[in-house]
Amino acid sequence: MDTAVDLRSPLTDDELRRLDAYWRAANYLTVGQIYLLDNPLLREPLTPEHVKPRLLGHWGTSPGLNLIYAHLNRAIVARDLSAIYITGPGHGGPALVANTWLEGTYSELYHDIGRDEAGMARLFRQFSFPGGIPSHVAAEVPGSIHEGGELGYALSHAYGAAFDNPDLLVACVVGDGEAETGPLAGSWLSNVFLNPARDGAVLPILHLNGYKIANPTVLDRIPESDLLDLMRGQGYQPYVVAGDDPAKVHQSLAATLDRALDEIAEIQRRARSGATVERPRWPMIVLRTPKGWTGPRDVDGKQVEGTYRAHQVPLSAVRSNPEHLAELERWLRSYRPQELFDATGAPVAEVADLPPRGPRRMSANPVANGGSLLRDLVLPDFRDYAVEVPRPGATITSATGELGKWIRDVITANPQTFRLFGPDEVASNRLQAAFEVTGRAWMAGTVDGDDHLSPDGRVMEVLSEHLCQGWLEGYLLTGRHGIFTSYEAFIHIVDSMVNQHAKWLKVTRGIPWRQPVASLNYLLSSHVWRQDHNGFSHQDPGFIDHVMNKKAEVVRVYLPPDANTLLSTMDHCLRSRHYINVVVAGKQPAPSWLTMDEAIAHCRRGVGIWDWASTDDGSEPDVVLACAGDVPTLETLAAADLLRQHLPELKVRVINVVDLMRLQPAAEHPHGLPDSEFDTLFTRDKPIIFAYHGYPWLIHRLTYRRANHDNLHVRGYKEEGTTTTPFDMVMLNDLDRFHLVIDVIDRVPGLAARAAHLRQEMTDARQSARDYTRRFGEDDPKVAEWRWVRETDPTNP
Missing domain, CATH: 3.40.50.920 (Rossmann fold)
Structure with a gap:
């Protein structure tokens, strides 16, 4: 299939001018955040005192992120889309902050950062500044559900957000450095689990700018034919947009984005028309632009634009080197800020009118503030699932086996807001009762003998703890509920992801406009004491220690001793908000010690x-x-x-x-x-x-x-x-x-x-x-x- 797009219907001159003006404004605001302490609109010649003493931030990926954001805004307005933006290159933080300010959302949520010259000065000053905001895309950024402090999870978060969100488009920018990580490499096949009849859509945009911090990126340097074959093999139809001429790239990206969105709409129309649902070939975009595009071409006699030197701060000695200071001023003025902002410092109408309005803005979409959409689960009374205990220890049963019956009915009662996630271990962990009412989500081929595979499955099984974690986080952060069940020893695989989620929960507790989301619930079974058959490699209870290092207001650890206490504990966890709950329980037949009434009282204590x-x-x-x-x-x-x-x-x-x-x-x-x-x-x-x-x-x-x-x-x-x-x-x-x-x-x-x-x-x-x-x-x-x-x-x- 073709990877090029017919450009016979490009942007009009007016559309091109408006898109380019918005892009220049976003780039200007991005550079200003990295460098400027004062003089935000260059009303006077730039002096060293106008520049921050510590220059922190990442320029290299930012112009590409701004370009994509601008074009998505055009498409949202034209098609009345509900969309959110996930930024894989997490250190593009100033770019996302710039766009949310241009859209007006930032000023609506942070009243001291107005859409005027004084507000712009505060916007610039706070970035990567003591007492300010982080350099990466963080919880403080409106519209974000993806912590940018670590690479590898953007695409799994995107798919998690799309599950059970049929009207949502998730635009996910995958950085070419991020694409080298194991979790991201495994995430491409998430489309095997996405049902276009009931789920939203994910549009991956692989942004190839050629370099990481100091080295070239793998996917940029392999032959393009190999890259496109790789994407096709993962189930995508790739389209390439490449170049360094802004006008041509604008035209190409607009046409390509329109084609991709047309294909997504047609895939969903067919799937929702009653036809047999099969795994489609979803579109994706490969965008090649120079690293640090529109920034300084050369600094101190060395090429910067298009090289790794553009990764962070291209001009590093601005306060002490007059040539760097002059180059920074030339760079900022190259965006022609006098055309982009009016006398008060507000965006001119040509810029301000490009984004959508209200909740159609990606920075104001309520899906990205999932707590505002969160609804309580309909939970069956766990007491009805009680194990009879005539005397302590008299009843022998599998605790997770009994819990599975309750989870089965939780799934039935919440057909659009609850999923069970696990790395091929749901049945192994004795939760197989779930398969009495649902199957494993699956859009790929099937053969005779397959067990409980279904396009409509509510059980998400893939042999990747990273994917399960990322999917569930995306699902929770967009207003739904779930449980992640895993072997205890191997949940360590997501230690670093847990770090990021715990930090997100901790930070968002202090952000008034962020609403609490459902808790991240772990059910760890096949634990250290009953992995005797698998041996030493499967014996490790240290995930508890790892979680206990997180802030006390975020984490909870429960060790129910039998089936009835496990039922009571999990009911509590699914009702809770904004925690990481770790529950460790055995799956093997074992004594039950407490009646249900005793278990409830014990768990409360x-x-x-x-x-x-x-x-x-x-x-x-x-x-x-x-x-x-x-x-x-x-x-x-x-x-x-x-x-x-x-x-x-x-x-x-x-x-x-x-x-x-x-x-x-x-x-x-x-x-x-x-x-x-x-x-x-x-x-x-x-x-x-x-x-x-x-x-x-x-x-x-x-x-x-x-x-x-x-x-x-x-x-x-x-x-x-x-x-x-x-x-x-x-x-x-x-x-x-x-x-x-x-x-x-x-x-x-x-x-x-x-x-x-x-x-x-x-x-x-x-x-x-x-x-x-x-x-x-x-x-x-x-x-x-x-x-x-x-x-x-x-x-x-």
């Missing part, structure tokens, strides 16, 4: 004494057995049972922690326990043996300020693992019930001497359990089939 497992009988305990996580809870209760049998006089208090943040002081986290409550639960001076799901030092970090921290001893994962049995896995890390009993004997004052025989018995029991696994390849039934039995139970021997 976040931490609590389990009276039925304790023997302190309302008095001061000799030892506290604390636990967080389903497997640590099982081992703790088994240890409590052994202590009850062998040391009945010992007063043991069992505490379970669901909400990990409760361990912190109230001054450190909104969920934190006041010291008085913590001391009431954990005592001020008794030994605490804490069995924890993850790395032990996190518990110490959360509690180091507590009065009884010196008596706290934590058992958890200490990077010991292999392919082995479940109980051998806990023994490898000294988290097993026998070792917990040994810890009690070693740490309760005066107990060691009189419990020496029991300590030896526990050591022998550990060895016996290990010998059994080595001989039979499975856990000893005496361990694997242990059940909690009350002393008053008539079945207790």
Whole structure:
């Protein structure tokens, strides 16, 4: 198919003049933000005092971003489109700020930055200035849903925004440096999951300006035929716009954009007419323009425009080098600002009239402020999915398997605002009940034997954690809800993406016009303690540690010990706003400890004494057995049972922690326990043996300020693992019930001497359990089939 576009219907002279004027205005404002501290309209000759002492920002990508923005504005007006703009080259921040100011949105939201000379001066001064705004596209920029602090996620965010937004066009500029990242390379195939009958459209614009910070870009230097074949192989019809003559590029880009939008409209018309929906070949644009276009051609005898030297600040010594100062003034005046801004400093009508009005402006589209569109989910009553628990531990079930039934009905009740995301692991994580009502979203070919593939699927599965994360972020930031389920060890793949989203949530809490979005919910299963069959490579609980480094007002971590607490926890998470919720729960059959009413009360507390497992009988305990996580809870209760049998006089208090943040002081986290409550639960001076799901030092970090921290001893994962049995896995890390009993004997004052025989018995029991696994390849039934039995139970021997 052709990649060139017929230019027999180019822009009229008037349209060309207006587009070029708007582009020049945006470029002028972009340069002004990078350089100027004062004299914004060059009313007087430029002096060193007019220039910022620290020059920060990125010019190289900005003129291309401004060019695309201008042309999209023309198309939006002509076609009455609802569109948003995602900027992959994130450090093009001044360009996006310039356009939002020209559109008027910036001044509407930031009243001190008016559309006049004084407002322009403030606009320039604040950019990359102490107390001002960042140099990249950030949450402060109206119309943005994409944090520009890191490259690789623009296209996945774009598709996430388009899902279930049938009237939306997402224009996504992919920088040629960004295109080299793994997440972006995988994102091209997101079109396999986009259904034109119910979803919006994504128009990728690959902007090739040739260079990164210091090196050429790969996609710019490979033969164009290879690049176009690559795009076709990804399912796109590429169109090329290239050149350095502004008039010719304007004409070519306008015609190409019109053709692409015509094709998108026809694809959607066919899909929505009742015809069979098949994966279309979506248009995309390859735009080749010089890096730093319209900037200084040469500086200090070296070429700048069209080279890596244009990447950031082309003229770096303006305050100290008169030649640089003179060149900056020539550069700014080359845009003819006297033609673009009136006597007050406002954009002249020819410039101001180009963008659309009201919410049709890309900087004012409510989709890009998703919290303003967010509606509560219709959630089935999770109590109706309760697991019957006649007594603690009597019912064995898969916690995530039970949750899957509830998620199934959440999907049914919210057919346009909720999706389940996972890297090919939804069924593996026991959430397969979802497939009773929906399929996996899929627009590619199918063959006999495929399982639950559907163009209308609400389950988003692709073997890329990056894509799942990016899709879900785009979905949430445009006003919808979702859950990301993953194997615990491999959620680390998105650590850096979580950083960016957490920073976005933190910053937007302080921006009045940004409305809270739905929380980013992680359900991590196939966790460290039950990856015994996959081995050491699949055993890592450290994502919790990573998340805990983020701001306290943003993150939450939950470790429900059984099915009913998991149901209560996930209902809470889906109702929450503006958090990152991490929920870790096992998928393997395991005991249920609490009735639904007990689970609800326990989850509301976040931490609590389990009276039925304790023997302190309302008095001061000799030892506290604390636990967080389903497997640590099982081992703790088994240890409590052994202590009850062998040391009945010992007063043991069992505490379970669901909400990990409760361990912190109230001054450190909104969920934190006041010291008085913590001391009431954990005592001020008794030994605490804490069995924890993850790395032990996190518990110490959360509690180091507590009065009884010196008596706290934590058992958890200490990077010991292999392919082995479940109980051998806990023994490898000294988290097993026998070792917990040994810890009690070693740490309760005066107990060691009189419990020496029991300590030896526990050591022998550990060895016996290990010998059994080595001989039979499975856990000893005496361990694997242990059940909690009350002393008053008539079945207790």
